[in-house]
Every structure is written in structure tokens, then in C-alpha cells.
Amino acid sequence: MTENLWEETNTFEPQTTYKLSVGALELYINLLENEWTFRHSYLTQDETKTEKKIELSALKKNTRDDLDPLRFINANQQKTLQFRPRLANKSIVAKPYMPVFLPSQQTVTIYISTPIWLAIFFEGHKQPLLELPTFKLSDTWFGPRPHKGELCYSSRFSGRIDLKALPKRASRIITPVKITNNGADNLKLEKISIPCDYLAVYLNKNNELWTPTLSILREVDQNKTKVAIEKTLHPSLEQARRVGEPRVADPSRLLSKTIDMLFS
Template sequence: MSITIMNNETPWWGEVNLDKERCLQLDIGPLSVAIEHDAHEWRIHSQREKEVDTNDNRLHKIVGQFSPCYYQDVARYIVNSSSNHIQLLPALADRSVVCRPVAPINLDAGASVTLYVSTPIYLMINVVNSKTSLLQELATQRLSDTWFGPSTCSGELCYASATSGRLDLQKLPYRIQRATTPLLIHNNADDNLLFERVALPTPLLSLYAAKNGQLWTENITLTREDNGDFAQLKLGKAPLKMSFVNGPRKNIGHSQIIRAFSAIFN
């Protein structure tokens, strides 16, 4: 059995050559995945460990000849490809993720605030040949559904995150299975803005990696100009001294007017 040792200079994602009758096991936070390459198929075994603390930065990656066992779920894939190469790729959620500040925030007219929020990543498992084919996508943490909007007739279906947003980046715990986003809010309107929840538009964001392997997104700026629901959403540039990992699921450009405070805040 060969073992890939993870360290600060070796990201867990990327391409892996997995010959037939070999297996790759990846444990990241509460998610455990084993990928088998057989003569005619790929088998993906997965489970989320209930006894593993989501605050524990568990990361193990092993490649060798062994049979995975004790997994809750297994999926089998037969593909039109003889490739031995698979790609492990982190991605952000396919819906907005609702996070909460530690306590509700009252933002005075003319004031600004930066909130740091983290959201769980997904694991994309691809077969790489002349083109990349997605086999399976798994959330590192199971997220519950939540409705976000002023009423049941107006709003959007989101995911709910158990982690709070922080005003102080140093107080936001580092989690190997989460990506951090700086959210800058400008209240240029004449009235105060009170918000208790933030719905982060994760499908619009890209992923970047710091040298220590921590995942980040570009920053987001929301600017409220009038005493109403609309604000300008602007995506920032790529973080400095970080490497690009994965792009957005949806592309809206760098700026857009949205109904921010009925859809983003509630």
C-alpha cells in the first residue's frame, strides 16, 4: 500500500492516477470517501461520521490495494472511458447558504461592516480523459434546507449553516472542510439596517487556496443606496497570494443590482 502524506504544501485535491484494482480513501472533516477502480467500473463508497467533531480538521488520504468496508452508501458508475485518472475537486454549494452573525447587527446610515463567514465545501469526483466527466458530488457536511425571504411567496430555497459569521477574522475558527468569504456591507441609505441572517450567494463565487491549504473565496460587497430592498452586489478580485482552485457554478459578471435585503437579509 502506498500512502500519500498530507502537509501544508500538498493539497488534498487534484488529479490522481488510480490503476485498476486499486482504491483511494479520503477523509476530510466528517466526510469519508473511498473510490475503487475495477475492470469495468468505478465504485464510490461514502459516509459522514457522526462521532467526528466538525471542528476537527481531520484529513487523511491513502492510495493502495485494499477493499473499503463499513461505508453507509455505495454508488457504481460505468463510463465510456478507459482512463485511470480521477480528479478530486472542492466546490461551493449549489444554493445560497444562510449564516448568522453571533448576534443581530444594527448598521447605522452611512456605516459599513465586514463580516467573515465560512461555508461547507462539496467534493466533486471526476474521471479525466479527453474531457472531464463528473461521477459524483458529495457535501462534506450535511446541510438542512431553509426558506429565505419575507414570505412563503417571495424568497428562495437555501441551505442553513450551523456556523456563525464573525466581525473579527481571528475569532473565525479554521475548518479544513469550509471556505471563508469576506462580506463587506455598505449602508448608504438614510435609515438603519438591522439584519440577523446572511444568505451567501455561494453559486456565484470561486474557490482559492492559501499556502497552508485553507480555502477562500473572493470578497463580496453589498451596497444599499436607497431606503428599500435593493442593493448592488459586487464580486471582488481574486485574493492575493492564493492559487485558483475552482470557478463559480453561475456567472453573473462582477456587478449586479439585486433585491438584497428581502432576499439576502431577513
């Protein structure tokens, strides 16, 4: 178990194969003369079967030569890498396993977890060498019509509102989604879009990865429904450290969308 993977700078020995396991991802790392090679594979296509502990270890011999390598050459010999957790490079559309309704004039927080996108950096560099999902999500279209919307990833959620019932899964990032239904009728939560580009990642004292709270306010006039990223962090992030940056800076920290784009 690598407890501090997300905060450490990791040193690698030349001519040695290292294996990093995160979720379904198995990443094989080799340091050569002024060159890094990376090979990777996935253990499973079942998103619920990826609860192995995160582990980085040196192997006794080279393995997985059957996998195509990704080569990164550089002028100066670099012996260290940093691994950082990010959210997906597209929004994730999460669908409940069973129908979920929120009555009128109710507010509830649902906890949705999504797979880590593993970002690999040279120390001091802002742009990653490589990014890999720790689980391969399928694509889906999210929007009210074929010509209005965006290409996203598809995932599932259980709709847990009790934090104690949330499984401890080291390969996933928890996003609290606070939903307020000020509409006149029940709100059926058929799909929830997580705007991954806008969310930072925090590591709390329990070594859990979290994002800020995504707040969704549904008004009587559905066109005035809004999404906001709350500035105040969830109580579970007390003494948390910021370990992953959002892909897109949003100075206003406010995303406004219609109800069509939230629950289509």
C-alpha cells in the same frame, strides 16, 4: 495530510480501497475493470465538529460494504481522478449565533465559512462524475413571503470581523462579506444569503480556500440595495490559484436584490 489535493491528479490502483476524509465526509473509492465505485458516509451532524485534516489514503482491506455503492462505468480504463472544491449547489443562508447590528454609515467585513462541496472529475473533463457535500446542511426557505424567495441551505456564523480570530478549517471555504449600511437606522443582520452559484474558489499560499468578496450596499431606499461580487480579490488571496469554478457565469458580476432577499 494531503497538502495539494485540490491541484493534483490522483492515480489509483485497481482492486484497492481508498478513503478520502474531508470534513464530516468519508468517501470510499474503488477502481475496478472499467468501473469506479464510490461509497460515502458522514461522521457527525454537528457542523462545528468537522475540523479534521483532509486525508487520502489506501486501506489494507475493503471496508464499508454496508454502504450502498454508486457505480460509474466507462469504455476506457481511467486510473486517475481530480478532486476540486466547490461551493454548495444552492444558496446558503447564514444566521448569526447571537444578534448582530451594523450602525448607520458604517462599513464592515464579516468572514463567513461554509462547507466544501467535493467535485470529482476525470482529467480534462468539465463536468464532474459526482458531487458530494462534506457536511449535510438542512434546507430552509429564504424570502420575505412563502411565494417569494428560494429554497436554500441553512448554516450559522459567528460574525467574526478579525481575520486572526477565524478558525483554520480545511474543510470549509471562507467568503468575505463587506456590508455598507447607508440607511438611516441600524441594520440587524438576521440572515445573510451567500449566492454560491456565482462564486469561484481560490487556494491561497496558506492552503486556505476563499471566494471573492461579496459586497452588500444598503441604501436609504431599501429597494436600491445591491449585491456585487468584487473583481479585486481580498488581500489574503495574494498569489492565490483558482481551483474551483462558479456554477453560473455572471458576465456583469453584479447581482441586484432587494433588502428583503438579503436580510429577511
